[in-house]
Amino acid sequence: MSYFGKNIRKIRNVKKLSQQAFAELFELKRGTLGAYEEERSEPRIETIIKIANHFSITIDDLLTKELTVNKLLKFKDDLALQGSFHKEKFTAIPCITPKTEADYALYYDKPHFIEDLPKLHLPVHPDKKYRAYLISNLEMTNNDKTYCPKDVIIGEKIEPNDFTKIDNSTLVIALVHGKVLFRKFYYSASKIILRATNTNIEDIEVESDEIKEMWHVCYTFFRRLPENNNNEIEQKLNFLEQEFMKLKEKF
Structure with missing residues (x-):
């Protein structure tokens, strides 16, 4: 025995x-x-x-x-x-990788599949739902200061009822049309627009019910040390993007 x-x-x-x-x-x-x-x-x-x-x-x-x-x-x-010190336990965050991306599109709602994904352990709120994504393309890249392959982004779950309530230009991870996309989010004329930073990539325009899952990006891990960007300029550009979308809705 x-x-x-x-x-x-x-x-x-x-x-x-x-x-x-x-x-x-x-x-x-x-x-x-x-x-x-x-x-x-x-x-x-x-x-x-x-x-x-x-x-x-x-x-x-x-x-x-x-x-x-x-x-x-x-x-x-x-x-x-066991009784002499406190052990801190970090939250385990499932990570979508290039090898699991195709299967994720099929089994994203299967708990056993999510459980088997690779995990990142981070000191974030344990009661919130997160998803990590390992970038594998240049869709959000227009120079060496933006998101590149091997960078990792972490998104917090957005419930379907809140899809149209988030701010324009928010970075999101979205599962739509059988693909996992990392894009900027815009809402215009009852349509959701997912836009890449790379201007050679066309916008994807969908109805909210076509999106299976969406996560707004709240953390980023770069493989390199990013240069200090001018935050004020970036904020102004984001503001101009939002104003442009508002003007587009009127005409």
């Missing part, structure tokens, strides 16, 4: 780790970990070795003995320090 499932559940409880957190620590799916704990599945030897090494437990003890809490508290990896 193997005690593996019972022991890893006890380790989780001592470490105060959720199934999801423990699974991510060892590159497992949460459902797979659950199957181990419920003894519905046996782990691969590589997984056993990883867990044993991480907690400085012998493989023999992990598999053939029921570990006690007292014994676990003697192991390394700060198990004995």
